[in-house]
Amino acid sequence: MLKQKKQKFIDITCSASQLRKAELNKILSPGKLNSTLFSGGRKMDKFFTEDSKLYITPSESAKLRKGIRLDRKTKKWDSLSSRIVNDFVYRKPSQASILLDILERRYEMLNESFAQASESIESHFSLVRLWNLSIVGSVLFGMVMMTFVYRYLGQGAAANQLQVSANAQQMQIGTDGKVSATDTSRDGEEFTRQVLEIERANDKKYLEQEIREMVKGYPIEKMAPYIAQQDRTVAAFIIGIAKKESAWGQRVPTLNGQDCYNYWGYRGQRKLMGTGGHTCFNSPKDAVDTVAKRISTLVEEHGKDTPAKMVNTWKCGTSCEGDAGAPKWISDVTMYFDKLNSD
Template identity: 80%
Template sequence: MTKEKKQKFIDITCSAGQHRKNDLNKILNPGKFNSTLFSRGKKTSSFYTEDSKLYMTPKEFAKIRSGVKLDRKIGKWDSLSSRIVSDFVYRKPTQTSFLLDILEQRYAKLNESIAQASEGISSHFSMVRLWNLSMVGSVLFGMVMMTFVYRYLGQGAAADQSLPTVPVSQIVSSQRSAIADTSNDVEEFTKQVLEIEKENDKKYLEKEIREMVKGYPIEKMAPYIAQQDRTVAAFVIAIAKKESAWGERAPVLNGQDCFNYWGYRGKRKLMGTGGHTCFNSPKDAVETVSKRIATLVEEHGKDTPAKMVDTWKCGTSCSGDAGAPKWISDVTMYFNKLNDE
């Protein structure tokens, strides 16, 4: 009787005992991982890859023969292989690249956002105003610090140097008077600084107005308009642009300019064409109209063109007036150019 021999492939299947042994080894020795290379019917645990730089691949050899310089340094933090060349040259894809288009759009939007942000800052705060604000802030900070020095250090030092025969009550009273004098000086100095800032702002406002209305009849009124509050001045310029194109379509009396560029209809001795008021001079016109606008802004809260339209254009209410939205948009455009506070 012959016994048949069965061929057993131990590298493909294993017995249940071997499975248990392998599982036990995994539990007893966690974290151990070994790499095995299967090549040409053989397996080995000792081998090297392309990243080891211990040998040259056919692709690398072909690149070297063609004159390409390879980067064969090891131990890099980013684990780049030797297939990366040393002399990298930027090349824009010749064909349409979806990823490239997205990146270009993102960069374009980023540049546009930065440009809009910078324009917004420059339009709200001019360089002159930023300089003046920085100077005022520095002066006020210095005054506050000097007040603390005088109150908590200077006066104490002065008391120590005084004669011992001077009564304590007299020292305290002198200290209080000195402190009071210092506070008065601070208030006076602050008032002077604010007046200088206000005067500089009016000069800059006049410059803005002249640049905006250059060549129009209203240009001669720029010095008087600049003396008004900035919000009032912005209304004066914006409404004049809408109502008369800055004086090019103004009412007249006996062929003479009435200096009424705002459609103002207040009752006076001299009345021009269309029932509009005639003013005696450009100064009279600006002061009268500015006073009316200031009253509407301060007492009635009409500080925007949308709130001003009912009173100035329609008298009471513009409900149902098809021209009201156009009036608001036109006036707002020039109002915002000057009212940047």
């Protein structure tokens, strides 16, 4: 029967002869006792015995008994003891860690909160309106900054510009050599006017996009550019009434088999009249301009700014009292009117 060899830890134990030799060296050369490692064909005077990886140290043996996997590969880290790395790996939270479980649940709750907040914002505001709000916010911020610049820095905010006049007037020399004064008191009004013009142009652009998305595939889609040029309330009436009266151009009066472009049940007298006594228009633009003018008059001069107020004039002529279809007309028109004219 073979005798099993007992493993020795040479970094903490030594033979009796080695011990005597070490004691003799202490006497002969006090303070000069050094250790040398011969490994891989190299001689090293300074080293960590545990990092040599030539044997299993007591601390590594204790870890192995606990079932911990050791990383004994050398030269993985530059100027860093692998013992530190091993300890770090050993102390990482496990999958069953209570703290890790709490952190993961908190992270999931945070993600859910962000998702709910995002859905809440999107449900109240369309992407177009959010874009408009950002534009308006930028414009207001710019106006406030311009006010501060004019108020505290004046016209001479540039580094090399001289402040010539204290009452916001800049002296200029004309071509005839005479000195003249340029009044800048209306600069703020001009700036505001330009900003409003830009905002109106942007609103028309996004209104057209909203209309196109809503009526995509219907005959009225070709009228979207002309409808978007109208006031938003008028445009909302044009879309809402057209949906109720003609399904956005699918049920229309005709003249000699041709589309009259009358999608609103409009009955104004003209030279060209279509089926059912309805007006025939010359073009989609003519149709939108004519109907928009009539609706604008009813809204601005007669206060008929909601479908409930508009129904008597548009559907019944004077009064819809006793007309069973009036509530349905109001309901259907309001559905699409509110989509384009909501606050």
